[in-house]
Amino acid sequence: EPEVTQTPSHQVTQMGQEVILRCVPISNHLYFYWYRQILGQKVEFLVSFYNNEISEKSEIFDDQFSVERPDGSNFTLKIRSTKLEDSAMYFCASSEGGTGGDEKLFFGSGTQLSVL
Amino acid sequence: LAKTTQPISMDSYEGQEVNITCSHNNIATNDYITWYQQFPSQGPRFIIQGYKTKVTNEVASLFIPADRKSSTLSLPRVSLSDTAVYYCLVGPTGNTGGFKTIFGAGTRLFVKA
Numbered sequence: 001e002p003e004v005t006q007t008p009s010h011q012v013t014q015m016g017q018e019v020i021l022r023c024v025p026i027s028n029h030l031y032f033y034w035y036r037q038i039l040g041q042k043v044e045f046l047v048s049f050y051n052n053e054i055s056e057k058s059e060i061f062d063d064q065f066s067v068e069r070p071d072g073s074n075f076t077l078k079i080r081s082t083k084l085e086d087s088a089m090y091f092c093a094s095s096e097g098g099t100g101g102d103e104k105l106f107f108g109s110g111t112q113l114s115v116l
Numbered sequence: 117l118a119k120t121t122q123p124i125s126m127d128s129y130e131g132q133e134v135n136i137t138c139s140h141n142n143i144a145t146n147d148y149i150t151w152y153q154q155f156p157s158q159g160p161r162f163i164i165q166g167y168k169t170k171v172t173n174e175v176a177s178l179f180i181p182a183d184r185k186s187s188t189l190s191l192p193r194v195s196l197s198d199t200a201v202y203y204c205l206v207g208p209t210g211n212t213g214g215f216k217t218i219f220g221a222g223t224r225l226f227v228k229a
Contacts, residue, residue: 091160
């Protein structure tokens with residue numbers, strides 16, 4: 001079964017450093033997403049991406065965050081200057097369709113980001 | 117954006133059928149109902165989706181009454197490995213449709229031996 005892959009599985013960084021989280025969505029999917037989950041809390045929407053532009057973003061997704069699809073397969077999340085509160089599990093997801101309300105999101109196994 | 121309400125937690129025993137009900141009183145005409153499962157330290161996994169009546173797959177059944185203001189996820193004969201958080205989502209959401217799937221707190225199901 002095709003799956004979303006994320007690298008690295010764990011990332012440790014110092015506060016103020018830039019990090020890039022990488023994802024390879026399922027190959028025929030057109031819609032891409034980033035979510036995060038702070039330990040013990042709910043899954044929070046960050047951003048959705050379609051046709052090489054952001055479709056929706058949450059209030060969490062401020063100027064410190066950016067997303068990019070640098071080539072035909074990768075989808076990245078960049079945090080420019082990490083803060084302690086950015087420590088969380090970051091999930092990438094993709095879906096085949098996104099406009100009918102019946103889309104099914106497929107999630108990767110996540111990148112655990114620890115900011116020290 | 118249709119708000120969903122589901123129990124915070126549920127306990128069950130192996131072999132039992134588990135029913136988790138989700139309320140979504142302000143569901144819109146074009147909204148679908150989707151359930152996801154999440155194990156610790158893993159991403160959510162799609163379980164089942166429906167619009168009305170009953171949907172069944174190899175994992176679960178989804179019952180949706182005619183007014184669509186609630187839905188019930190039914191897990192037949194649960195095992196210890198079904199211990200997870202179960203999320204009920206209603207959408208589409210966002211300005212252009214299903215680009216902003218929002219997760220609530222979910223229901224923590226704990227299956228005991």
